[in-house]
Every structure is written in structure tokens, then in C-alpha cells.
Amino acid sequence: MPTTVPAAPDAAVPAPAPAARRRWIALAVLLTASFMDLVDATIVNIAVPSIQRDLGAGFSAVQWVTAGYALAFALGLITGGRLGDIYGRKKLFLLGMGGFTLASALCGVAAGPGMLIGARVLQGAMAALMVPQVLAIIHVSFPAGERGKVFGMFGAVVGLGAVCGPLIGALLTEGDLLGLEWRPIFLINLPVGIAGILLGRRFLTESRAPRALRVxxxxxxxxxxxxxxxxxxxxxxxxxxxxxxxxxxxxxxxxxxxxxxxxxxxxxxxxxSPLVELSLFRVRTFAAGAGVQLTFGVVSGLFFLVWTLHMQLGLGWGPLHAGLTGVPFSLACSAAAGMSVQKLVPRFGRAVLQAGALTMLCGALLYLWEAGHYGTALESWQMAPAMLLMGAGMGLIVAPITDAAISEVPAEHSGSASGIFNTTGQLGMALGLGLSSVAFFGVVGGTGEAHGAAAAALAPSFVDATTHALWWISGGLVLIFGLLFLLPRRAPAAAAVPAVPGDQDAPERTDREAAQAEEHRPALVS
Known part of the structure; x- marks a missing residue:
């Protein structure tokens, strides 16, 4: 907490203590790292057609550029958190940020699809070292009275990253800075990462868990x-x-x-100290919530890739046109997420999430009809109603789903449950991107290496592939709606949470678990 320094005779304004200033500068570094990760997870889709043209990448390479990051990030999340508990969170955070910056540079200078895929996998793995440390460092750096404000700022950064990622990608790709086409979407991380490392070394405080689980x-x-x-x-x-x-x-x-x-x-x-605490899946609501999260990840991964390729390769729009068309989706998602947590879920409970699934389904079916009806003549304003519906529906689900899923998990396991839950969503995205081979690219045909007039001739097939993939997406949303019935109508009070059967010997909650327990409280878009 800030303290007051005795004022000189002519001083009227108290100065904050150096320790307080260090905390807030450290927070700026942590939030910048979170913003980098969120933007890099979403910025690539909008640049996919440019990457294809420049590197001569096929459809499978495009899938790996996006799925490789998600898979490496998912598989390393829990291990990255434990390494921070054991060896020091500041140390792992700086190592992750340094590796993330290096991987971004390798992405930016990639000479071919293979090098870009390898660099993206490395980028995801480094994000898995960096990101888990953020909330744990915040938890041990700020007193309880300040954490509400801090997590509110964290939530604002998450929402900003979700909205800005596609737009930043569109602006950098469309701007073709120095003739580099898509490469600045990665190279922009270099000055940010270097500044973060320098400031982090000076202002972050080292911490470890008193009883860390083994790797x-x-x-x-x-x-x-x-x-x-x-x-x-x-x-x-x-x-x-x-x-x-x-x-x-x-x-x-x-x-x-x-x-x-x-x-x-x-x-x-x-x-x-297993990687995954399997006893958590004995809690029905957690198992159902993990199923929702996995399916939602599949639907999201497939939708965002299909949507981008439909706009740019099917409809012939430029990156900026496509990015601006996504603004209604992002704004609707952010607005619905805030309302669902603050006003709707406390009053209507599980029904809000089910309404979100149905709203998304209506948006997907409307988009499907529009894509089939208008074909390659579809305009942005015609797509906007479907995007508003899908964005609002997504916001109603992603914000409260974590809270609902772990509401019956014992408090001492809330950190592990949160980590597994986040990993499940990332794995779902990787699976959805892999599934696009069958749901989308199988209808397009070819390998994706055609360019110019040959690529333009494929535009109608991209429209057909979009409608085909939207049926898969609609089926996933129906499954999500059904799984949501397994969640409690209302989240029970924490005091009433029962112990997990047969898990009496689990280790006590560490600092990281306490921090991760806080993570789901703001109920933010991930």
C-alpha cells in the first residue's frame, strides 16, 4: 500500500513509497506480457492469406502456423507454472519473455513455412513459461486490498487484447511496412519484449512457492x-x-x-504431483465444464480460421476490410461478457450460458444462410447481424464458464482446476484447427498453393467450404447447449463445497493455486 512521506514545509502532496512505485511498474510489465500473448494468439489469422502468398504455404502449413502455437501453449501451461513455483517466478517470466521475443524475431524472418511453423511452436512454448507467472507474481506482489483494482486492470487488458489483435494484424499487414507484408505482426514484439525484459529485471520481485509440486x-x-x-x-x-x-x-x-x-x-x-489431477473429474460439474470448454475451443478455433479465409479468399476482401468487419463481433463479445458476470449470471444462473449457446447458434445459422444466399457478393453490412449474434453469444459463455465449472471444486484444488480448465480450452482450439482439414479444406480441394487467377477461381469453393464448416460449428454449439445442463443452476457458496472423494492426501494449496483461484473471479474472456 502507498505510504505518506512527511512533507517539507512547502510540500502539500504526499509521495508514494519506492516499494509501491516498483509494484505498479512491475504490474505494467506483467500486463504488457499478457497483452503480447493475447494479441499473438489472434493476430495471425488475419494475416494467413498474406503468409500463404509470400511463403507459398499449403493449407496444412496454414493450419500448423495457428495450431502449433495453441498446442505448445496448452501442453506447457501447467509445467510452466510449476517451474516458476520451483525455480522462481521472476526467473521463469523473464526466460519466457526472452524466448517469446526471440521466437517472434524468428517468425518475422522466416524463409519458408517450415521455419515459421517451428518458430510459432517455440513462441507457444515460451508463452507457456511466461503467462502462468503473471497472476502468481501479482498475487504475491500486491496486498489483498489492492488486488481488486489490479484484477480489474488485468481484465481490461484481456478485453483490449481480444479486440485489438485482429485490428493490429490487419493494419500491419495492409500497411505493408517497408515491403515486409505480414512480417511486422511478429517483429513488433521485439522492442516491446526487450523493454519488458529490462524493466522486469529491475522491478519484478522474485518469489517461489513454499510447497511446490514436482514437474x-x-x-x-x-x-x-x-x-x-x-x-x-x-x-x-x-x-x-x-x-x-x-x-x-x-x-x-x-x-x-x-x-x-x-x-x-x-x-x-x-x-x-501428477500433471493432471484426475480426481477433479469425479466432480460432475467440473467434468461437464471441461467438456464445454473443450468443445467451445474446437468451435472457436474452427470458426475464426474459416471466417478469416472466407472473407479474404472467398470474398476477396483485404486484411483491413476483414479486420473492420470483425469489430461488431468483438464489441458485442466484450459488452455481453461484462453484463453476464455483473448482472445476468447472479440473477439467472446457468440459463445465461445456455442463452449464449443458442444466440451463437442463431448467429452461425444466419451466417450460413447469408453465405449460401449471397455467395461471393456478400457485403460487410449483411454479415454484421450474424457477427453481433455470435459475438454476444460468445461473451455470455466465455466470461462465466470457469466460475460455473469449478464452483463445486474444493477450495484447495481451485488453482489446479483453473490450470486444467485453461489448458483444455487451448487444446480444443488446436483440435478445431486440425479438424478444419475435414470440415473446411476438404471442400476447397487442392493444396492451397495456387495464387493469382488460379486462387481467384477457387473463391466459390471457399464459400461452399464455409457453409460446410458452419454446419460443423452449429453441431458443436448444440452439443455445448446440452452439456450446459450438467452444470448447477446456480453456483453454490464456497463454504458448502464438498471435498473430492478419495483425495484427502492432496498437497496444500500453494501461492500459485491461490493466484489461479483469483484468476477466475474476474471471469474474463480468455
Whole structure:
């Protein structure tokens, strides 16, 4: 808390203590890092057609540019948090920010699709080291009386990142700075990252958890292998003619993931530090909420890629035109998210989330009809009503879903539940991007390497592919609506939360878990 310095005879304004100033400068560094991650997660979609043209990238490469980041980020989130608990959050934050900045530079100078994909995977992995430290450092740096204000600022940055990402990407791509086309969307991170590292070294305070859980490297490796065995053939299979090895790999993926589950149970009994706390899934509301989050991630990942490609490759719009068309979606999402948490959910409970799923479904069906009816003549103003519906529906879901899903989780596990829940959403996005091979690119045909007149000739097929993918998206929203019935009508009081059966020996909550428990309280768009 700020303190008052005794004033000189001619001084009338008290000065804040140096420690208080350090805290707020440190907060600015942390919020900047969060903004960088949020923007980089959304900025790439709008630049995908430019990347395709410049690098000669095929459809599968485009999928990996976006899915590689999401998958690496998801798989590293929990491990990144634990490394911060063990070795120091400031140290891991600076390491992650340095790696993120380096990876951004590699993305910006990528000479081909392979190098760009590798740099994006590295960028996601570094984000997984950096991002988990943010809320934990805030928690240990600010007294309880100031955290409400701090989390409010954090929420504002999250909302700003969601709105600004596509617009920044559109402006940088359309501006073609120095003839670099899409590359400035990554290179802009260099000065920001370097400044963040320098300020972070000076103003961040080091902290560790008193009882940190161990790192589960074997569990992480098993989860990575199991998911790659599903995602790689799903993404590459169409361009390779769906070879037999792809089907074998996808069929074997559940077996590897089942072995992962068995190993996690053994790990929990042995030292109480599994990658995933499986006992949480015995809580019905958490299991249902994780199902909603996974499906919602699939729907979101598929929709945002399809929407961008429809506007630019199907309708022939430029990046800025496409980015501005997304403004109604972003504004509706932000407004609905704020209203749902502050006014609607306390009064109507679960029904608000179900209304969100139905509103999104109406928007998807309206978009589907418009795409089929107007074809390549569809205009921005005609698309706006569908975007308003989809944005408002998404806002009604994403803001309160975490609170609803972990409402019956014991307080000592709220941090673990929050970490798993966030990871589930990122995995869903990676799966949705992989699924676009079947739901979208399979209808377009070809490999995506055609340009100029040949690419223009494919425009009607992009419209057909969009309508096909929107049926998949609509089906996912129907599934989400059904899963929401498994959540409680109202979130129970924290004091009434029962213990998880058979989990009496779980470790006590660490500083990180306390910080992550705070994370879902602002109920922000992730």
C-alpha cells in the first residue's frame, strides 16, 4: 500500500513509497506480457492469406502456423507454472519473455513455412513459461486490498487484447511496412519484449512457492505424443491422400492417452504431483465444464480460421476490410461478457450460458444462410447481424464458464482446476484447427498453393467450404447447449463445497493455486 512521506514545509502532496512505485511498474510489465500473448494468439489469422502468398504455404502449413502455437501453449501451461513455483517466478517470466521475443524475431524472418511453423511452436512454448507467472507474481506482489483494482486492470487488458489483435494484424499487414507484408505482426514484439525484459529485471520481485509440486515430464511427454498422433495425420492426411499410417496413428492415439491417464493415477499415489489431477473429474460439474470448454475451443478455433479465409479468399476482401468487419463481433463479445458476470449470471444462473449457446447458434445459422444466399457478393453490412449474434453469444459463455465449472471444486484444488480448465480450452482450439482439414479444406480441394487467377477461381469453393464448416460449428454449439445442463443452476457458496472423494492426501494449496483461484473471479474472456 502507498505510504505518506512527511512533507517539507512547502510540500502539500504526499509521495508514494519506492516499494509501491516498483509494484505498479512491475504490474505494467506483467500486463504488457499478457497483452503480447493475447494479441499473438489472434493476430495471425488475419494475416494467413498474406503468409500463404509470400511463403507459398499449403493449407496444412496454414493450419500448423495457428495450431502449433495453441498446442505448445496448452501442453506447457501447467509445467510452466510449476517451474516458476520451483525455480522462481521472476526467473521463469523473464526466460519466457526472452524466448517469446526471440521466437517472434524468428517468425518475422522466416524463409519458408517450415521455419515459421517451428518458430510459432517455440513462441507457444515460451508463452507457456511466461503467462502462468503473471497472476502468481501479482498475487504475491500486491496486498489483498489492492488486488481488486489490479484484477480489474488485468481484465481490461484481456478485453483490449481480444479486440485489438485482429485490428493490429490487419493494419500491419495492409500497411505493408517497408515491403515486409505480414512480417511486422511478429517483429513488433521485439522492442516491446526487450523493454519488458529490462524493466522486469529491475522491478519484478522474485518469489517461489513454499510447497511446490514436482514437474511431471513423463506425463507431459505422453500427453504430447498422444495428441500429436491424432493432430498430425488429421492435419496432413488430406494433402497426403489419407494414407493408411494416418488412420493407424489416429486409432492408436486414444491408447497412448489411456496410458497417460493410468500413469497420472500412479503418479498421484506416488508423490501427489501428477500433471493432471484426475480426481477433479469425479466432480460432475467440473467434468461437464471441461467438456464445454473443450468443445467451445474446437468451435472457436474452427470458426475464426474459416471466417478469416472466407472473407479474404472467398470474398476477396483485404486484411483491413476483414479486420473492420470483425469489430461488431468483438464489441458485442466484450459488452455481453461484462453484463453476464455483473448482472445476468447472479440473477439467472446457468440459463445465461445456455442463452449464449443458442444466440451463437442463431448467429452461425444466419451466417450460413447469408453465405449460401449471397455467395461471393456478400457485403460487410449483411454479415454484421450474424457477427453481433455470435459475438454476444460468445461473451455470455466465455466470461462465466470457469466460475460455473469449478464452483463445486474444493477450495484447495481451485488453482489446479483453473490450470486444467485453461489448458483444455487451448487444446480444443488446436483440435478445431486440425479438424478444419475435414470440415473446411476438404471442400476447397487442392493444396492451397495456387495464387493469382488460379486462387481467384477457387473463391466459390471457399464459400461452399464455409457453409460446410458452419454446419460443423452449429453441431458443436448444440452439443455445448446440452452439456450446459450438467452444470448447477446456480453456483453454490464456497463454504458448502464438498471435498473430492478419495483425495484427502492432496498437497496444500500453494501461492500459485491461490493466484489461479483469483484468476477466475474476474471471469474474463480468455
Amino acid at each position: 511431471d515430464l513423463v506425463g507431459t511427454a505422453l500427453a504430447t505424443v498422444g495428441l500429436l498422433m491424432l493432430l498430425y495425420p488429421l492435419t496432413q492426411g488430406r494433402e497426403s491422400g489419407w494414407p493408411w499410417w494416418g488412420f493407424v496413428s489416429m486409432a492408436a492415439s486414444p491408447l497412448v492417452l489411456a496410458f497417460f491417464v493410468r500413469y497420472e493415477r500412479i503418479k498421484a499415489r506416488r508423490d501427489g
